[in-house]
Amino acid sequence: MKKRLDMHKIAKALGAERRGKVISTGGYFGAMQVLADAEARFRVPAGGGRPTDPAWTERRLVPLAPRTLKKLEEISAKVREHGMNVEPMQLAALLIEKTTEQLSEDQAEDLVRPRRRASR
Amino acid sequence: MAKTRARKPRRVLSGGRKRVLVVLFVPSVQRDGATPVDQSRWVDSSLEMFGRVFGGATAYPKAKGIWRDDEQDGALVKDEPVVVHCYTTPRDIQDDRNLAELGSFCKRMGREAQQGEVGLVIGDEYFAIRDFGEE
Numbered sequence: 001m002k003k004r005l006d007m008h009k010i011a012k013a014l015g016a017e018r019r020g021k022v023i024s025t026g027g028y029f030g031a032m033q034v035l036a037d038a039e040a041r042f043r044v045p046a047g048g049g050r051p052t053d054p055a056w057t058e059r060r061l062v063p064l065a066p067r068t069l070k071k072l073e074e075i076s077a078k079v080r081e082h083g084m085n086v087e088p089m090q091l092a093a094l095l096i097e098k099t100t101e102q103l104s105e106d107q108a109e110d111l112v113r114p115r116r117r118a119s120r
Numbered sequence: 121m122a123k124t125r126a127r128k129p130r131r132v133l134s135g136g137r138k139r140v141l142v143v144l145f146v147p148s149v150q151r152d153g154a155t156p157v158d159q160s161r162w163v164d165s166s167l168e169m170f171g172r173v174f175g176g177a178t179a180y181p182k183a184k185g186i187w188r189d190d191e192q193d194g195a196l197v198k199d200e201p202v203v204v205h206c207y208t209t210p211r212d213i214q215d216d217r218n219l220a221e222l223g224s225f226c227k228r229m230g231r232e233a234q235q236g237e238v239g240l241v242i243g244d245e246y247f248a249i250r251d252f253g254e255e
Contacts (some may be wrong), residue, residue, distance in 0.1 A: 005140065005210055005243050013219035015227065016240065016247035036207050040137040 037094050038079065038086045051085070056093060064092075138207040142174070143241040144226070146202040148182070150234035151189065153197040157233040163202050169225045170206040173218050177206035189236050197236070213242060227252045 011018045042051040064072075072088035079086050086094075146162045149155060163179050170177030182200045189195045212218055222240075230238040230252035238249040 006214055007243075007245050009214060010219060010242055011247055013216060014223035014240070014247060014249060015251055016223070016249045019246040019248045021244050022241055022246055036141040037139055039207070040139045 037098070038084050038090070041094075042084075042086075042090075050087070052090065053093075062089075062092065062096075138175075138209055140208050140210055140213050140243050141241070142170075142206040142208060142213065142222075144170075144204045144206075145185070145239045146179075146204060146229070147233060147235055148200040148202075149197065151192075151197065151236040152234075153195070153199070155234070159202060162229055162233060163204065166204050166225065166229075169221065170204065173221045174206050174208040174212055177204050179204045187237065191236065223249070 007018060010016075041053040041055075043054055044051045045054075069088060072091050076086050076088045076091045079091070144166055146159060146166055147157055148159045150157055167177050167179055180203045183203055185199050185201045187197045187199070189197055226238040226240060226249045229235070230249060235252075236250070238252075240247045240249065
């Protein structure tokens with residue numbers, strides 16, 4: 001699993017204050033971060049075709065709500081404005097990987113821990 | 121039958137993937153909002169620094185910006201910053217020497233261009249540098 005950046009170390013070394021996260025899935029910086037990810041990963045396959053991440057060897061069907069697909073289309077359109085041709089479902093794959101990598105063990109445990117139900 | 125081996129994806133460049141975006145805002149005016157700074161000099165210097173330390177950067181055309189100076193009763197400082205983008209690797213952005221160079225540049229720009237704050241976005245976080253004391 002990829003390690004997260006040590007933001008505390010970065011802030012200390014720069015003599016900077018951490019002012020909080022920028023939204024990583026929407027807006028200008030979200031689109032630019034996706035662009036950085038896509039540019040770093042995507043390669044044109046040897047046999048030609050759309051650039052993709054060579055490590056994506058598995059294929060699954062992912063159910064989506066229409067509003068989620070719409071949002072993916074909007075963000076990928078923003079990324080395309082910056083010259084990187086990324087498709088909505090390629091963007092979905094990038095975001096799934098990013099979130100999975102950033103999820104700590106504790107957070108993952110919270111997701112699967114049975115929730116207490118209010119009982120009277 | 122000939123044996124086939126699963127091909128591993130080839131690394132095009134060494135040193136890992138440049139998946140971290142660093143964004144620096146180069147101001148056009150001093151903290152007073154009126155005195156112009158030598159923006160093109162700072163843009164050129166920042167590109168040289170990013171090129172030397174991280175391998176490259178891109179400066180975009182002027183944008184429109186605003187900053188609230190809380191130490192001056194919330195005065196709004198309007199400027200036209202140039203946004204500089206640099207893609208780098210997690211290893212390079214966490215390297216002590218690289219961070220020292222980046223920090224030193226931001227402090228020098230803050231000090232000499234009379235800024236209240238120098239803003240940097242690294243990955244998914246915003247960093248504010250406000251103490252420009254000599255290192």
